[in-house]
Amino acid sequence: MKMVTIKDVAARAGVSPKTVSRVINGEDHVRPEIRDAVQKVVAELNYRPNAFARSLSSSRSYLLGLFIDDPVSGYAADVQHGALLRCRERSYHLVVEPVELQRQGWEDHVRGSISSLRLDGAIIAPPICDDARLLDLFVQIGIPHVLIAPSTEPKNSGAVWMDDRRAAHEMTQHLIAQGHRRIGFIQGPLSHSASGRREEGFRAAMGEAGVTVDESAVLRGDFTFRSGLELGETLLDLPDALTAIFASNDDMALGVLITAMKRGIAVPEQLSISGFDDVATSRAAWPQITTIRQPKAEMAAAAVDILTDPGFRKQRVGQAPRLMLPHELITRGSTGKAP
Amino acid sequence: MKMVTIKDVAARAGVSPKTVSRVINGEDHVRPEIRDAVQKVVAELNYRPNAFARSLSSSRSYLLGLFIDDPVSGYAADVQHGALLRCRERSYHLVVEPVELQRQGWEDHVRGSISSLRLDGAIIAPPICDDARLLDLFVQIGIPHVLIAPSTEPKNSGAVWMDDRRAAHEMTQHLIAQGHRRIGFIQGPLSHSASGRREEGFRAAMGEAGVTVDESAVLRGDFTFRSGLELGETLLDLPDALTAIFASNDDMALGVLITAMKRGIAVPEQLSISGFDDVATSRAAWPQITTIRQPKAEMAAAAVDILTDPGFRKQRVGQAPRLMLPHELITRGSTGKAP
DNA sequence: CTGAAAGCGCTTACAG
């Protein structure tokens, strides 16, 4: 397939390649009539600028990298999709790079893709955005990068967040408002920084409402369905029956739901269950799970915005943009008035 | 960040750029001692060839495109991951391109990314790999492409499959071998070509075993959890009780499972339930769902192999490679002996 | 086995 080049367009339009370049890049200083003529030829010939040639001469690649631990997770899918669509709007492309920190050679892979693809910027997803060695590498290479929901305020990196603490606070308030007092809580794993923030929110709301947290009803899970299943058993075995269980994520909430059903406990009549994340299955379950919608795609899109913002690209010295995105409490069938 | 170029390496190694090029591309005709010297300098300088420069001069991009309808689905994630890892092994990169056939302008997007990125090849996932207009576009542009599990044998495209019919046949045989005779079947949507093949396999196995299919126990679902939930109700309402239900995919099987639990029907003691796909939640459910493992990642990896195979790249005229990959029947807790 | 020349298709920097 013979590709159409800028010269072909120039020749046919009777102008210089440079003028064609100006038109396709939307630069000023082109007479309207010439602009129109060029655009007409571009359309006729179905001309597309060669991204490689452009990158080679301009030292910009129009490529962003998404560095992610486990590209198979539902979380990853949402993040990626958000980034992808925004990249498209901005005429950028996205390259997904799986990073396996536990396997040797990850540093080489990361360095290789950044250097050989001349990435214009990088988006780093959790949990690897909390790895100091990884971040050091990006800082050292000097590539603009934005972290998605990192655990701590990064020194030299941009970051996009949601307020896990506040969201958990709201969820807890919601349960309390429904009359619940005996509320169980399933913590997330220590490896995820959000776990701690969600627990804080839970405890704060309980404290503010003057409700004592029963420590025997606070158990640590690992964000898996199975751990929800098992910890649900323990919580439902407590002598003084709980009226609500707040799990730190939907997968665990789903596990608790199944456990309740196995025991013939009616949800939400006898037990309210709430989760966090709004994964697809939380909507598919029966009853549907009350949860917090985490703005995953929005955070990724915001990261793209930051990285492709001309202002940011120019004066990115010592500057680390931060952005907090709104979440949403989604009330569904799994929670109701306390019995 | 000042990038190291081939000239820097050449100068430091005391050879010409062409020789460095030979070494990094693993070409012959380089004296071993010179090769070693160059490689040493490459390592010292941490040199990475500029992918754009290479692509521009060689007219190869080392880029493959994955064209997919819904990049957020679990199916997409598996396909993408399989392709991604194999690309990495082959020193290719993968660009994911969402294609929304129902939205205007998709043709322009597809054409744009192929042309401006000079993709070396394309992988097209279901269900869009069944769209004639889409395929025509790829054939017309003349880009090598491989379809994943298309409905019909494509004329001018490569294809990678699994044997849906045979897999459903095996699953049905498995149920029959366990003593089941009254077996319900939930069909997939007509829009997915695999639906028909799975149903064929089911009917064939029933016929071979001399078991009559009760048409009132064959219902059409749409591959969603919710449809499994609803159709499960209908199937469990049948006057002559079923002992097994075979759903065309796991999401629907999960729905049936929940419905059975709601009714206090013991699985698998009173009812066996089987699915198809082996999605993550089929393992997370309780009991775990007996299912067919679809080689999603393997099909994608095979597509990458085909597209990056030097032999294929050279003589790709009129040739359309085909590959059938093995599936696997995974027996788990949701199926057992007929009561 | 090794290298000098030319070129891939754009953009940058400079003239006019």
Next chain:
DNA sequence: CTGAAAGCGCTTACAG
């Protein structure tokens, strides 16, 4: 407002 020249960092095609 427009264009001629040079160059981005590689590889191809050709010599030697």
